[in-house]
Amino acid sequence: MREDDRACSLILLGIALAACLGAFQYEVGTFNNPGPGLFPLVLGAVLGVLSLMILAGGVMAKRAAVQGAQATGGRSIYSKEALYVVLALIGFGFLLVPLGFIVTTFAVFAAMLRFVTGQKWAVVVIGALVLALGAYVVFDMLLGVPLPRGVLGI
Amino acid sequence: METLNLVVYGFQVALAAHNVFACFVGVLLGTLVGVLPGLGPVATISILLPITLSMEPVTAIIMLAGIYYGAQYGGSITSILLNVPGEATTVVTCIEGHKMALAGRAGPALGISAIGSFIGGTLCLVGIMFLAAPLAKFALRFGPPEYSALIFLAITLITGLAVGSPVKGLAMAVLGMMAGTIGMDVATGEPRFTFGIHPLFDGLGLVPVIMGLFGIGEILTNVEQKGGTEVIKTKFSNVWPTMQDWVASRMAILRGTVVGFLLGLIPGGGALIATFASYSLEKKISRHPERFGHGAIEGLAGPETANNSGSQASFVPMLSLGLPSNVVTAILIGALIIHGVEPGPLMMTTNPDIFWGVLVSMYLGNVMLLILNLPLIAVWVQILRIPYKFLLPLIMLFCLVGVYSTNFSIFDVFVMIFFGIIGYLMNKFQYEPAPFIMGLVLCPIFENAFRQSLSLSDGSFWIFFSRPISAVLVIGGILILAGYMLPSFRRKVKVVQENACD
Known part of the structure; x- marks a missing residue:
């Protein structure tokens, strides 16, 4: 190091x-x-x-x-997974207000599930949908956090 | 006796229905998140920080404290069952606790941790009662020079514990302070280092920075660690220790309490040194030191107790002097500032509800932990089995919504992401994020005290040496800095760290 x-x-x-x-x-x-x-x-x-x-x-x-002739070899500073997670987070930040919470969450986390954890497409779609709607119910409806609705109004 | 009245007052505050509820929710959530693989107490408290921001200051701190020791207990569970310490303080728990679990005695191991923590917490509260009155009187003698000196001393102490080198730790503390100067200057109102970015005029938000460094940073570090962990399959029919266990560990619990209490009071000391000190003490005075490393229950009970009484004692300098002695108390100070409570030597007099209410609630929280956890251990074990890839999106989404909900600001979301990347790089290159947060939190207080001192003395630095309390503190800090440069200190730190990693 x-x-x-x-x-x-x-x-x-x-x-x-x-x-x-x-x-x-x-x-x-x-x-x-x-x-x-x-x-x-x-x-x-x-x-x-x-x-x-x-x-x-x-x-x-x-x-x-x-x-001491220690060879360290070339290694990458960051891993692919960490990079994808950062990209997902940044994507969320940019899309949240224009697209609204539900659409953004669905899109970003579908991409995450597919490319970071390598799930099947069926799992990706259902998982992201459950996450987006579930989080909306918990945060917006139950906890009263007003989340952005975006251009589509949902 | 006046102190007794204050303790009664503390019970009144802590027993108010909403505070009991906050404490309960905190302990429950803390344990739940703390049990999740890869999330230590600091990450837990950072991620859950936003949910406390809409509460009253006392209630918020009670809940955060509950989250803290709940998460610590969650960390003990993962240490015992998985041999994965959530953070440095539970490294020792792994040594004996995991061996006990391998021998089929996970139940008593978890039981004695909870019981030891409870006894340690109770005795600690008694100790704090005796300490409080003299401390409050002492705190009243603090002016700006003493306060600057105290912060200087605290920062030198904290950086010494940084993994890696004290120089790096110190660099992080200074960098944190520099981040703290961003925003409007307190004295003149002039914006500094804002680069014309409007949201920066109020300074960097503590919540997004903390969540980034410790929440997102932790996620990014975890995501690249492949391979699952094996949970021990064992029955939890009996979590009560046997009579023999109890005889073996009762003195260890008492000694652990004293060790934890004394070391916890020192800024920068806290629970971490206490656990190591307690473990080596138990090993040294044991009549059967050969049992250590093979599941000796006293080697688990002592450090677990010391951990709890140490973290409870570390709340004393935080609540009485406004001085954080570790990351968690730094985060709590940050929370107090967000709530508009000025942390400092006067806090004990101006906000007795916070001092006594929080300390008493920690005692109640330990009772809850005991009642809650003995029957729930089987549930926690199930949660341990959840694979990280399912947790990852949940934790990410929670952080994103959490940080957005504090100010409804997309800028804060990006601040969190930025500091997440910084936290990840810090982990990678062995720089500690803890001193950075301490620097960031303490910066405005420090700068203010520093400038006031210089104004008082007409620009002479002699003011820090001519007043007895501040002289002792500054010279202490300088000696500690000098001590870091000695090769023998470096060797010792290395030995401790290597022992811990075995």
């Missing part, structure tokens, strides 16, 4: 620098009259130092690993 530390620490360092630069957009003030930019600036500086420490640790571990 250690080789990832370099990439992660560089991302953190980038965030830290961005925060410091961003902090100067607001009034930093002085220590006896702190402005809105002071606290973000201090945090950015601390994060910068910490990310450099993680980077140093990663570089040293990398050297040790090279000497």
Whole structure:
């Protein structure tokens, strides 16, 4: 895992620098009259130092690993399943208001059941339908959460 | 005695019908979700957070606390029956508990966990009663410098427990604080880091961030773990421990209570260290240490008790000082803020109903857990058998609707998804989401206290050292930071973690 530390620490360092630069957009003030930019600036500086420490640790571990001749091989950061779940969630977010809760839930979870858990089409259709209608009854009708109805009005 | 009156008051609050109901629903839901494979107490409480938001603050916290220890008990069930610890605190439960289950004694193992937790919780409440009055007096002496120092100390303590390295933990806490600066500046009203996105003017919502990091993040991590788990097939005709079990574990329960209580009070300590400490203590003083690792009931009873009394004691710094000592109490502080209760040293005086009501309700909740679970264990075992692929869509939909229902904002849904991805990556690269949440929750309080302190002192940092309480706290924090750099500390943490994984 250690080789990832370099990439992660560089991302953190980038965030830290961005925060410091961003902090100067607001009034930093002085220590006896702190402005809105002071606290973000201090945090950015601390994060910068910490990310450099993680980077140093990663570089040293990398050297040790090279000497130990450990092959890590190429591996993917994320799995296909996790990617599909994220896509399903994002799809839900975009479709919810325009299409309404029932249609969106049916569509998104039918896709999920089919492509993530690999169910048969019959199970997919019935499962997604039960989920969409069941959730609508529980949340909208029983718990009184007003869910979007979308263009179709359902 | 004044404290006694307050305890009576606490009982009045906790015994109000709607609060009893909230506690019951919380315990039941917590156990139900906590039993589900792959969902630990933190994920459980995050996912169920939205349902409490429309309640009164006291009722909401009572319910969330109920969800918490219900989920913990659910975690004990999965540990004993599946050898799958829902979170770090039940790692020790696996060691002896699962061995007992393999030997056909799952019933007594589950029984003693519930009974031990109940006894620990009861004694803990007595301890808190004696502690409350001096603590409230002490809290009144806290000004902005003391409070900044306290938060500094808490963050250093918490990051030390982070799996991986303390530096990474600290980086996450700072990153969380930076996320907390997004939105309107408290003092000047100037929007910061909003990038012109309107919903960000009020800051990142705590609910979507928490649900993302711990709910969605957990789902994404779980979805790629293939392969089912084997549930032990056994009868649960008898969950009552035998006389022999009871004799073996009664002293372990008492010791577990004390260990849990003392360690739980320390911010950043909490239930996690308590379970490990109790286990090694029992092993050390046992006359038959060779039985440990082969289903010794005292090695289960002690840590389970310590876990419960530790988590109960960790509510004391949270409710009296407004200081979260672990993720769960950080989430609860977040819930209090959402409800408009200002967490801080004055909370015990200004909101005695929350302090005493919640603590007493935890005691009642333990009674409910005991009554509820002994007959229901067979039902929980059935739930354990539900395959994850059926649960996945249900949990996802629950998160989506839950986060949407809090504000009816699609923006919040996307915040949750974004932090879900972040949480997944954090799990992957061994960064802890817990310090991030602590940083996010504590940021506004910390920044405010920090700025007020500097205004008080005319810009001199000496103010943190010239006042005795804050000096002790700051120096303590600095020493802890220095301690992380020592190689011996790193080795010790590694040893503990490796032992836990055996």
